[in-house]
Amino acid sequence: DLHETHDLELIEQARMPHRDTRWQAGPLIAGDVVGGEPHEVRNPARPEDVVGQVTLCSDADVETALAAARPWGADAGERAKVLNRVADLYEENFGEIFAVVAREAGKTPKDAVAELREAVDFLRYYAARGQELSQGPRGVFTCISPWNFPLAIFTGQIAAALAAGNAVLAKPAEATMLTAHVAVELMHKAGVPRDAIQLLPGHGATVGARLTGDARVNGVCFTGSTATAQRINRVMAENVAPDAPLIAETGGLNAMIVDSTALPEQAVRDIVASAFQSAGQRCSALRCLYVQEDIAKPFLDMLFGAMDELRLGDPWDHSTDVGPVIDERAQADFAAYIDAAEAEGRLLKRIDAPHQGHFIGPAAIRVSGIAGLEREIFGPVLHIATFRAQDIDRVVDAVNASGYGLTFGLHTRIDGRVEQITSRLRVGNAYVNRNQIGAIVGSQPFGGEGLSGTGPKAGGPNYVPRFAAETLPNGD
Numbered sequence: 001d002l003h004e005t006h007d008l009e010l011i012e013q014a015r016m017p018h019r020d021t022r023w024q025a026g027p028l029i030a031g032d033v034v035g036g037e038p039h040e041v042r043n044p045a046r047p048e049d050v051v052g053q054v055t056l057c058s059d060a061d062v063e064t065a066l067a068a069a070r071p072w073g074a075d076a077g078e079r080a081k082v083l084n085r086v087a088d089l090y091e092e093n094f095g096e097i098f099a100v101v102a103r104e105a106g107k108t109p110k111d112a113v114a115e116l117r118e119a120v121d122f123l124r125y126y127a128a129r130g131q132e133l134s135q136g137p138r139g140v141f142t143c144i145s146p147w148n149f150p151l152a153i154f155t156g157q158i159a160a161a162l163a164a165g166n167a168v169l170a171k172p173a174e175a176t177m178l179t180a181h182v183a184v185e186l187m188h189k190a191g192v193p194r195d196a197i198q199l200l201p202g203h204g205a206t207v208g209a210r211l212t213g214d215a216r217v218n219g220v221c222f223t224g225s226t227a228t229a230q231r232i233n234r235v236m237a238e239n240v241a242p243d244a245p246l247i248a249e250t251g252g253l254n255a256m257i258v259d260s261t262a263l264p265e266q267a268v269r270d271i272v273a274s275a276f277q278s279a280g281q282r283c284s285a286l287r288c289l290y291v292q293e294d295i296a297k298p299f300l301d302m303l304f305g306a307m308d309e310l311r312l313g314d315p316w317d318h319s320t321d322v323g324p325v326i327d328e329r330a331q332a333d334f335a336a337y338i339d340a341a342e343a344e345g346r347l348l349k350r351i352d353a354p355h356q357g358h359f360i361g362p363a364a365i366r367v368s369g370i371a372g373l374e375r376e377i378f379g380p381v382l383h384i385a386t387f388r389a390q391d392i393d394r395v396v397d398a399v400n401a402s403g404y405g406l407t408f409g410l411h412t413r414i415d416g417r418v419e420q421i422t423s424r425l426r427v428g429n430a431y432v433n434r435n436q437i438g439a440i441v442g443s444q445p446f447g448g449e450g451l452s453g454t455g456p457k458a459g460g461p462n463y464v465p466r467f468a469a470e471t472l473p474n475g476d
């Protein structure tokens with residue numbers, strides 16, 4: 001438990017040597033690197049802190065990697081052994097990992113610990129399933145990941161593909177290429193062959209597009225926004241074999257219903273975690289809260305009081321609850337969004353943010369319902385609507401009508417209501433009387449429906465090619 005002094009000291013000691021490290025990263029490919037433009041990485045909480053430098057891939061590097069990629073020939077048992085060794089190395093190097101994700105991605109120690117555990121779980125989970133995963137055809141998989149779980153999602157995609165014996169071309173998010181480089185170096189050190197896992201740092205529109213539009217690629221595993229998944233779907237449809245799967249985990253407009261029988265203190269705690277932990281930069285984060293009208297006034301007063309208690313600041317500091325958003329562009333986008341709601345008289349609550357760094361104070365905005373959300377705001381912004389008891393089925397209809405279906409939360413003490421609601425919902429992950437972020441222990445895989453992805457069955461043991469690209473909805 002992070003709140004135990006002993007663990008805080010342990011984290012402190014382990015990451016201290018990396019407080020000022022400047023990581024150097026670049027393509028890790030099975031061949032000579034030409035290299036493209038250099039890219040400087042700065043700390044989103046303290047932009048004066050230069051975290052490192054990345055050499056991006058050139059076109060020639062992408063070509064070298066595509067030509068060199070070879071499915072991992074070792075048998076399933078040997079692959080499992082090596083993946084478990086990667087997990088051991090992640091654990092042994094947790095100080096460096098915590099430091100790089102804190103300084104590059106703005107993660108608090110609590111988030112960084114959760115991220116490391118998830119990455120290690122993924123490695124051991126897929127290692128244990130190597131035998132059954134090896135039944136499908138092997139090939140070359142492109143894995144494209146987002147910046148918000150720069151270690152866990154990056155590692156999970158790769159571990160699944162490697163456990164099945166594929167070769168992986170990994171394209172990390174632009175904002176978190178240093179973390180990806182640290183991770184792939186540990187994979188190589190553990191014994192994953194250099195032609196089975198190659199790292200291709202670069203932009204989505206260039207390197208990402210090439211790695212998803214090449215006929216030598218047998219499948220794509222993608223986590224990121226719905227719009228990017230749709231773009232990849234189109235590129236694959238034109239360029240790669242029709243049976244090459246696209247496994248996509250995408251965005252969400254996640255709702256929660258709090259009825260008048262909910263335990264208010266518990267619901268408030270879970271809402272704060274679901275909406276504001278990781279500064280709201282989680283695909284599973286709560287975006288639209290529905291509170292039953294009868295309790296709305298006292299309940300929201302309690303919620304806004306809890307928001308006042310949140311500590312914003314440098315995620316390196318152990319007392320920080322909410323760190324920065326990923327970059328200046330995201331910060332400006334969310335600030336404009338909140339300002340517009342304020343101008344329309346819909347701003348219910350806003351917390352002050354530090355002036356230095358890319359911070360956004362958690363905010364609550366009134367909406368009439370989920371239909372009022374035009375897009376996923378990937379930051380600490382909570383939309384709030386109220387509903388009358390007799391309209392609860394209409395709330396479920398509105399949530400389904402959003403087209404997304406990633407996570408959903410329900411706080412109620414009425415057993416029958418759980419069934420009434422969840423039986424009609426079309427979401428990948430429904431959570432009752434708890435927060436709605438993160439996978440439910442023991443029920444991997446995590447995944448969404450509709451615009452949120454190719455479905456919960458897409459991960460885990462079902463990783464082996466199954467989902468045709470057409471299963472993803474088309475159009476923006």
Ligand code: NAD
Pocket residue numbers: 144145146147148149153171172173174202203204205207208209212223224225226228229231232249250251252282283284376378406447448452453
């Ligand atoms: P993004 O879609 O902008 O980028 C994701 C990745 O795609 C990056 O590596 C990017 O470089 C790459 N990319 C961009 N354009 C590309 C192209 N044309 N071809 C190939 N690759 C391309 O998303 P993001 O901002 O990095 O991440 C945030 C999004 O991810 C949110 O929408 C969030 O909901 C979603 N997400 C979903 C899950 C899930 O499990 N469902 C988990 C985490 C994040």
